[in-house]
Amino acid sequence: MNPVRVGVIGVGNMGAYHAKQLAANKITGAVLTAICDAVEEKKEWVSKELGSNIAFFTNENELFQSGLIDAVIIATPHYSHPSLAIEAFKHELHVLIEKPAGVYTKQVRQMNEAAQQSGKVFSIMYNQRTNPLYQKLRDLIQSGELGEVRRTNWIITNWYRSQSYYDSGAWRATWAGEGGGVLINQDPHQLDLWQWSIGMMPTRVRAFCRFGHYRDIEVEDDVTAYVEYANGASGVFITTTGEAPGTNRFEVSGDRGKVVIENDKMTFWRLRTPEPEFNQTFKGAFGAPECWKCDIPIHGQMTGHDGIMMDWVKCIQHGTPLLAPGEEGIHGLTLSNAMLLSTWTDNWVDLPIDEELFLSELNQRIETSRYQKPKAEATSGTVDMSKTFG
Template identity: 40%
Template sequence: MNDQVRLGVVGVGVQGRLYAELVSTGRAPSLRLSALCSANPKSRSHQDHAATAAGLGVPLFTDYIEMLDSGEVDAVVITVPHFEHPRFAAEAIERGVHVLLEKPAGIYGKQVTRMLDVAAEHPQTTLAMMFNQRANPLFVDLKSMIDSGEFGALRRTSWLLTHWWRPDAYYASSSWRASWGGEGGGVLVNQAPHQLDLWQWLCGAPLRCFARLRFGFRRDIPAEDEVSASLEFPGEASGVFVTCTNDLVGTDRLELSFDKARVLVEDSLRMTIHRFVDDEREIARSISAEDAALVPSGAFDRSVFFSSETREYTSAWGEQHSLLLDNFGKHILDGTPLIAPAEEGLTSVRLANAMHLSAWTGQDIDLTTFDDDLYLAELNKLIEAEGRFPTRA
């Protein structure tokens, strides 16, 4: 390696083609596209993959291990089916090939932990996550403000995320979609992982979870298409997460209430910040009895205690992915800190697992002592009941 890392793209679907295009057109300057891998030479799309590779001037491998051992790649970005993410990552890491892994890190905590153990045995090899929303300028700004302490302690947060509408034909397009054995779940493992990651990135790793899920509620699928979860975050902060794939209109609304501010994020592109003149508790203590009597009727003017600011953001398709790709390459070349280390991928996987497990058992789940073996046993019961895929270990 000189001033660029040679990158292989594993899986030439929608995401794989995007990454290949971004790197080949110079939008991640620290990387150079050097290979593609399409594992099934008999697939209907394989000729298209071959044409893509030829057009980009790179070899097309049909065997992943052969590509890793070819000497053509220093690093790979992995976009294979979710269940295979940890295994493919471990194969590369054991060969000293750096890995950028598409979300999620895996389907269940046990397989992600095994992958992280392999990575720990090879500390010179980079393992990172493609959590591209962490490069959304809105969330970059919000994370910076939270970490600065200017908002004070988090009290409460909610994310209403119902804009993932998917029609029946989407689920019918592949037998693995929203199945327990083929995909590992529904909206929590396919559409929502980015927001689960962002939520814990902004608020801290959740401590407890209680969830109600609907399985095949408004879609003919075995897995969840509707989720309502209540969480406990560090510092006694509470949280509510609602998501689904059956809301035709849909909403993306994140609220965060702090001691000294209230933040509203809409559509992940607009942020309204209310900054308080003091800690809300001190403001409440300062109100006289006469003024307090005016509060219920709305006659008391609370606006004197806060200022408001609204910020609008734009984020072109592919821009966030380019930043994550380039950050990955720069980390390999000069140690630039990773935006999304792979260790943090385990938190969002376990959060989705906890929501599943709470719904299956009807119990409150402690995430600080999460039982990966219990989760896998319950998941395998559902896979066996489907009868279409092998159970997992």
């Protein structure tokens, strides 16, 4: 079988990594054939680091029409992910996008529709789904071992970022440049794993985001959110970039026990008798179900970014199921959009969210953002950013 010819759009930190892995033949079944980046000077870097045989473009449409690629990895600024993916689908190309799927769900929904109509393989770089710990958590929940989910609690505060980090780029932590703060820049993986592992989305969200609370930035850097699910369960999500030392602790309680993932370890407390059954039969004044601390076998190793790329290529070549379908990127983004909208409106937000209201609120902040990049330079190529804001 011929290898999948891959092009990479955007060779910043992550795009450069993907390109190097492809050029080094680390991704089975794929070969790097082209790079696209708006910075002409990157051409010399491509020739030196990736090989003189790699075609270089500064315009993505020329790349799409070149006939040199079968598939494309999009590693550009957040706002451009959906618009570039839609154009790639129009040219009958398979697509792998970096996270997040986009900045607002309306544009991501349009991307998903284009993907479905194209019939091409569409994936998203949710590399944390390759972590055996979260795969096992998902298995314990989906198999019923944990019972019905009653509560989720994720404290993810180990994203410490100094003011100098934010000052390193004028686009950083701005509504016009990134479209948000900790929720869209640091937390997409956790927001994805949260809903992916438990297998359900909330029905409504009440959140309290603080903007520029710890740093001189215009976007959110401290968030506490409360969610409710259709089955009566509830959840809390707490995140920030301003605390040190930070915590990364995900706890899921079910009616058959509790699982905690922290410090790269899983602990499972299993009830000998399910709580509802114990409650119905116990007649004493005080008591609780007998609880066992269980060691859960965790098999496999996290394959990260390479694993997602290989999974995508394997699906293209053999039709195997994707670990991270691109269409699922809308779920984590829905959660972050809902948290922001809840704060902006100082109210509960029902899911699915009011996409037009969110976009209107976002555009108000873009208009007054301290970062106003010329539209012609808004992506790694020539997509007009004004087309993505409405």
